[in-house]
Each structure stands twice: as C-alpha cells, then as structure tokens.
Amino acid sequence: MISTLGFFGAGDLTPTICTLVRRIREHVSGSKDQGIEPPWSPKSNGLRGSRNRFIGIIREVCHGFDTTLLRTQANDASYMIPAIHILNGPNLDLLGQREPDVYGSVTLMDIETSCRAAAAELGVALVFRQTAHEGTLIEWIHTAGDAGAGVILNAGAYTHTSIALHDAIRATRVCVIEVHVSNVFQRESFRHMSYISPVAVGLICGLGPSGYEWALHAMARLLRQKEM
C-alpha cells in the first residue's frame, strides 16, 4: 500500500491516506484511533507538503513495530530517494568504438543499459546523458542540484580542465561521485589532476564500465542515508 502512495496525487488519496495512518496507529497502539488530519491539511500541525515528509511521518508512526515491509518497499520504490543523474562528457559516446586497449569494447549504450537494470533493482529513477559541451554539462549539474538528485559524473577531458564544472558542483552543493573508465593515474600526468575530485564525495576509476554500477550503488546508499 505504501508504494502505491508514491504514484498518486496527494489530493486524490487523502481519505485513503488518513485511513492508512489510522490503521497503522491502531496497529501500533492496539486501540481504535479517533481520526487524523491529513499531513497537508492546514489544521495538521504544520505538516503540509512534500511526499517525502509524509513518508517520514509514516516512518515515525510505524516506529516501534515491524517495519520490514516498509524497508523492503523502500528498496524498490523510486520515490523514496531522489533520482540519480549519470552525466557523461565529451568523447564518451566513442567508447567501445576506438582505443579498445584503453577503454575496452563496451559502448556507452551498453553502460546505460546495465545502469538502467541496476537502477531498477535499486528502485532509483535514472537520468543518463552524454554531451560534448561544457556548458550543457554545467546546466545539467544545475538541474540535478535543483532537483536534489545525486550525480555520477564522468566529465571526460573536462575533468582535467574545467574550473566552471568545479564551480557548478560547489555552488549547487550537489552530491557527486566522479567516475572514470580508465585508471587516470596510470596514464599521462595531465590526467592525474581533477577539478572534480575536490568537490566530489568520492572517485571511482580504473574499474572499466562497471565503475558506473559501483557508483550507482554507492550513490543510492548515500541518498538513502541522507533521506533518513
């Protein structure tokens, strides 16, 4: 029932939600509940607003009895944590087509496919994008930041050159995990310096395309912790 709530407008479901909360309270207290105001009602103690807040209330109400169901559904319900944006910079669309000795034979489309499967298992909404343009990457960082989304960023060569990307991440305070397919530290020295690393929560490099999936798992966990 909880997961259903994530997909409907709160207005449509107000009576259902009230009933749900009443039932949960009855379950917890073992006695009949006299009724409640919906969380977004003006009368209800200032608890209007976001879905996540309401889910917080559900969590609070449920505290003290078996929340296994809730936790299980949290794992496969995308509304429980913000979306994850995987953003790719210049030339990454060439993966799998050139320099297979450095980058392997897996294409960016293959990476997207496996990330979509992983995201579905994690119950996370996924945005997957690639651009050759620095400004576009910056705008996507802003979009993700405004949405409170997590970002997995392979900025390609902009990693080593872009103060503007650094500033965008810093300004939006968006949660970023930096990813590189290759081990940049085993390559030319100009790839050892990153403008992203100082403003990222972490860095995964040298693990090939699976680095994206590791990052996805790590980001889902970080966002879940933040939501708690």
Ligand code: CA2
């Ligand atoms: O290892 C990575 O993921 C990189 O971010 C890839 C960038 C590179 O500039 C970074 O230093 C490390 C390059 C993107 C891919 O470029 C290709 C060039 C030729 C063939 C295939 C890919």
